[in-house]
Amino acid sequence: MFKKSLSSVLIILLLNVVGISSTYAGSKEEKEALFAARVKESVSKLGTGTDARVEVKLRNKTKLKGYISQINENNFVIVEDNTKTPTEVPYSSAKQVKGNNLSSGVKIVIIVAIVLAIAAIIGATSSN
Numbered sequence: 574m575f576k577k578s579l580s581s582v583l584i585i586l587l588l589n590v591v592g593i594s595s596t597y598a599g600s601k602e603e604k605e606a607l608f609a610a611r612v613k614e615s616v617s618k619l620g621t622g623t624d625a626r627v628e629v630k631l632r633n634k635t636k637l638k639g640y641i642s643q644i645n646e647n648n649f650v651i652v653e654d655n656t657k658t659p660t661e662v663p664y665s666s667a668k669q670v671k672g673n674n675l676s677s678g679v680k681i682v683i684i685v686a687i688v689l690a691i692a693a694i695i696g697a698t699s700s701n
């Protein structure tokens with residue numbers, strides 16, 4: 574009786590381990606798809622044009638630095654600073670994307686804040 578119970582428990586444990594390993598295999602693909610979607614979203618937020626500056630690290634350890642010239646469904650195109658050649662980058666091959674693209678509104682707010690700060694400094698020093 575004990576042998577039957579022990580073998581039943583071992584079979585259940587073995588099936589559980591097989592089920593867990595197949596779940597992890599699917600989750601790796603899901604994680605990569607989610608990461609590619611996040612890369613696509615961040616690239617879309619940056620936009621295109623010479624103001625959309627990025628530095629991209631690829632999974633093959635290559636670094637690209639330039640601006641985004643096109644955003645497509647499965648990839649985006651970077652025009653590199655050094656060579657001025659366009660390079661097509663699939664979202665799934667990007668490991669890290671760093672970039673900035675300040676909108677006109679943000680630039681205006683920064684300039685106004687700087688002007689007000691300078692005016693406040695001049696006002697404070699001239700009143701003494």
